[in-house]
Ligand code: ADP
Ligand code: ASP
């Protein structure tokens with residue numbers, strides 16, 4: 001069975017949903033939907049207004065969003081019966097938003113930290129986006145006679161105590177649910193949303209519907225995972241900043257995983273991992289141009305090429321200068337232990353005789369980390385940095401590629417370079433103000449003749 005995920009733009013209007021219904025005709029498949037485009041952002045804004053106790057603003061925004069959905073219902077269904085059922089669904093879900101926006105949270109409620117209460121409320125609110133799109137699409141398919149089973153993501157998608165997907169649980173729940181509901185043409189579910197290990201509504205972070213699709217793909221050992229979006233596959237550079245980018249037709253899992261992790265917005269940072277683990281091909285396709293070839297991510301890929309560039313924003317660099325590093329075995333272990341203790345992953349690292357430079361993207365524990373690191377030497381922190389990652393066949397068997405990349409950086413003040421961590425990636429750190437120039441320069445030096 002294949003798993004097809006449709007992103008926000010792909011289901012962004014009644015007309016687009018009808019198009020998706022055509023695209024999924026044929027053999028039985030899993031279909032994962034994001035919220036309609038703009039909805040999650042609107043819900044984030046509503047949560048923000050609630051957190052600042054601007055309840056009137058929140059209510060107005062809830063009302064405006066509800067009106068948009070009423071219009072979608074008007075346009076999507078042909079029959080009075082299905083319009084009525086869809087209005088009821090919309091009303092039920094917006095009732096939850098109304099209740100949340102009138103709820104007064106008080107510090108110390110049930111001895112749960114206040115910040116956590118706000119997070120629980122926000123996560124519940126955000127889940128409404130995917131619940132809306134899937135329930136409306138479910139009714140549309142039923143109205144059109146498609147044998148569809150809507151399996152709620154909150155019944156099988158769950159995180160473990162470390163906030164990672166609980167794969168064993170997901171697999172066994174999915175099996176139970178599919179065994180109990182055999183013979184459907186479409187198994188439909190929500191992307192993005194899940195439960196945490198204590199059964200609070202949670203999510204897989206922004207863009208997480210891609211991850212839902214690959215987690216389901218891995219759990220059911222799908223033949224293929226398809227990510228349908230608004231562009232014809234992964235381009236060789238970020239089309240939001242660089243003109244004239246081209247789709248890359250074939251990527252190795254490792255290359256795609258690096259691109260996703262290092263910022264290519266088209267893929268959720270960790271969504272390639274489950275597919276890679278079970279060797280399930282991932283195809284990126286364009287809902288607006290279904291006939292385009294898109295990008296195939298798989299176990300093979302033509303070698304001898306540089307493929308693409310991506311940028312990861314909001315990076316913090318930390319430099320530790322220490323006279324004691326010279327010949328001091330155990331020094332790096334002590335540094336790494338600090339990051340481990342504060343549950344903060346390190347992205348990039350470079351070392352010299354007198355110091356270590358590394359980067360993180362999660363500022364939550366920055367102050368504590370810096371305090372602890374100061375025991376070893378002087379610590380410098382710089383925020384607002386960007387990791388730029390070039391992926392392709394960067395094995396030592398292609399000696400010209402690192403120098404071609406470095407040549408493209410002639411004019412750029414580069415802060416760190418990392419090469420050799422894998423055979424697929426060379427990455428470096430620049431200030432955010434140099435990001436666009438760097439991306440453009442890499443495209444013109446590396447891909448201009450393609
Ligand atoms: P969806 O809502 O379908 O999940 P996203 O907005 O998350 O879609 O991802 C698609 C967008 O990613 C594209 O419209 C494009 O602007 C952006 N993007 C960033 N980097 C790339 C890249 N390397 N290749 C293609 N698209 C990219
Ligand atoms: N709706 C969520 C978001 O906007 C998840 C997704 O689109 O993948 O981030």
Ligand code: MG
Nearest residue numbers: 007207265266
């Ligand atoms: Mg996305």
